[in-house]
Amino acid sequence: MKFSTRAEYGLKAMVNLAKDHPAQKSIKEISKSKEISVKYLERLINELRKSDLVKSQRGKNGGYMLAKKPSLMKVGEIIEVVEGPIVPMNCAGKKCAMLNKCSSQIVVWNKVGEQIKKTLYGIKLSDLI
Amino acid sequence: MKFSTRAEYGLKAMVNLAKDHPAQKSIKEISKSKEISVKYLERLINELRKSDLVKSQRGKNGGYMLAKKPSLMKVGEIIEVVEGPIVPMNCAGKKCAMLNKCSSQIVVWNKVGEQIKKTLYGIKLSDLI
DNA sequence: TCAATGCATACTAATTAAGTAGGATTAAAA
DNA sequence: TTTTAATCCTACTTAATTAGTATGCATTGA
Numbered sequence A, B: 001m002k003f004s005t006r007a008e009y010g011l012k013a014m015v016n017l018a019k020d021h022p023a024q025k026s027i028k029e030i031s032k033s034k035e036i037s038v039k040y041l042e043r044l045i046n047e048l049r050k051s052d053l054v055k056s057q058r059g060k061n062g063g064y065m066l067a068k069k070p071s072l073m074k075v076g077e078i079i080e081v082v083e084g085p086i087v088p089m090n091c092a093g094k095k096c097a098m099l100n101k102c103s104s105q106i107v108v109w110n111k112v113g114e115q116i117k118k119t120l121y122g123i124k125l126s127d128l129i
Numbered sequence C: 001t002c003a004a005t006g007c008a009t010a011c012t013a014a015t016t017a018a019g020t021a022g023g024a025t026t027a028a029a030a
Numbered sequence D: 001t002t003t004t005a006a007t008c009c010t011a012c013t014t015a016a017t018t019a020g021t022a023t024g025c026a027t028t029g030a
Helices: A005-019 A038-050 A075-083 A103-120 B005-019 B038-050 B075-083 B103-120
Strands: A054-057 A063-066 B054-057 B063-066
Touching (some): A005 A038, A005 A075, A005 B103, A038 A075, A103 B005, A103 B103, B005 B063, B005 B075, B075 B103
Antiparallel strands (some): A054 A063, B054 B063
């Protein structure tokens, strides 16, 4: 029950951009401490761009900037972009037929999922600066 | 951001035992629908035994039973036994030095972790019968 | 003693996460 | 117009984790 490094890297990159908003920064600048592969981060940010959380400028002197103000961005939406939907258990498929019906346990996963979403969508990017 | 099948199987087994509490049941009975490897479930339940959530009787006609009443057992403790501690991000180690300090993000992971625990420890096994 | 059960350990397979490589595309600057 | 520095795209490789299997030992009631 963990978030992956994608959530960590993605969020860190966004915080980094938020600190200098609305400045535009290149990948190299964003990952300047070199503790992470530039290429890997590049792809992550690209996904954030495709989901319209960041804007990009191609070509020389290009880079990235936030697509909206940090106060309008929720941690939850960032994480869902890089990690996929927040659902703590995929209750579909063959496995769910085992033992008895799993109707009782769905209650558990749903409650947990709701709480996680509530928490993550309750934190603004601007809260982390 | 998902729980593994260990949480699913473990919880289902416990619900199964809870339904007939305080009866004793063998692994075969617990997993009677055969949608899961008996051996795999055996090991899972063994871990629950070592953590004193179930009691076992070895030998012929042996089996398992809950170590306490379903109303005294929390879903959270079951899941932590089979899945390990509920912490949504391991903020230790080299990676945490990347980009800037990660002090701001720790707030996020801590909040989420607390909410998940609160939710899971707020559900009794007896609530799932 | 036999058979049915739990217990322990090691091994293998499958899946997912993480990281790497190479080059195409774009646009500013020289 | 050429060079250069940046994003964008796709495929591949490696590492880590999860899931499942196999084998045999230990225990106990019939």
